Amino acid sequence: MPLVTRNIEPRHVCRQTIPTAVRSELECVTNISLANIIRQLGSLSKYAEDVFGELFVQAGAFAIRVNTLGERVDRLQVKVTKLDPKEEEVSLQAITTRKAFRSNLTQDQQLFKRPSLPMPLQDTYVTCDPPPPLNNLSQYRDDGKEALKFYTDPSYFFELWKEKMLQDTKDIMKERRKHRVGGLNLRKVEEQRDQEKRDQRGNDVAAILSRRIAVECSDSEDDSSEFDDDDWSE
Template sequence: MPLGKRSVHPRHLCRAVLPDGISSELECVTNTTFSAIIHQLSSLSKQAEDVFGELFSEAATFYLRAKSLQDRINLLTFKVTQLDSSIEEVSLQDINMRKAFRSVTLHDQQVVSKSNIPNSVAEMYNSSDKPPSLNILSEYRDDHIEAMKFYTDPSYYFDLWMKKRLQEMENMRKERGRAREQKPYVDRTMSQDVIKVRKAHNRRHQWNMMVLDKELRPSCSPHHQTRLNHSHSSVH
């Protein structure tokens, strides 16, 4: 349900109860309507002042943020123009020792609270009817729940969000435990025994095996056999 932030009163200008003993009802209704119009214009001017006040506050906040950003840009521009790559040398060790840039992110908290609500909403809240005195029935409840929470509960949405987050954390914990159970167990002692050590390369043995393989082949040409014998004699 939408909530009206501002409202102009009175809305019905001609609705009024005429007092008794009025000689001219038309004149009474006309005067009542005129006074209601003046009251409505006064309420409209008050709401307009509130609107322009909020616009001024937002514009001032935007100006301060823009000014701070402009000051940072000017400082950075001055530092960049003062740098000279032919004179100043930065070693690789100095670059690695410097910390990486990290922006400061401020998260807004308590956006909707009594301390920062607009004046128009605060007036509507203060002019509304007070809740009934249901707290006197809390001592008669066996579940130790405040009776007022059945009528109005400001912490309802926070409690609902907290329950949802706790449920998500519990589901994540169960998923991790299930994945840990399904993961095959690896015996590190057995795996160390099965490890095969790579043998060192022996070039002389490789050449001998190649020569022996060539000698056993009958299709080897005399010229190729001469080259193999030469390489075999050079190895020995």
């Protein structure tokens, strides 16, 4: 359902009940139509002033931003023209230690508060009927909820957005836990493989050492046997 920002009144120029004491109905209808047309022109001029006022404010803000941007471009142009790459050498360490550019733009907040409404919408809101006093029935509820929120709840969309954001945060945390657990399992598998490789290398070294000791022992036995034969021969 579209929300009408500005509604020109009266909408029906000639639709009005004619009093019974009027002698000339045509003259009465003509006067009523003329009066309603004048009222429409007054309402139109009021809203036209409001529209052009908003355009003036927006154009002023845009002009300020353009002037600020032009000043920054001029300063940057002067700074660039003064740089000489042949005379000034920038080291790699200076480039890495330099702080990155960060914008100082402020984010807009609380855009949908009551004072942020346009004046026509505020006027329409003032003319609306207030909600029924259903909060008087809240004391008879057992769940502790406000009875008026079943009729109208301005915080409904905010609560819905908050629940969506909390659910998204929980989903992100679950994904991070899954990746963390997967990384830990992969690290354990890699450590186990490394340990098996180290054990296999240790077994290979032990086998080589045992074979070498056996060879050395056999050589020493051969030498001792030759020495014994020589002694007996003498």
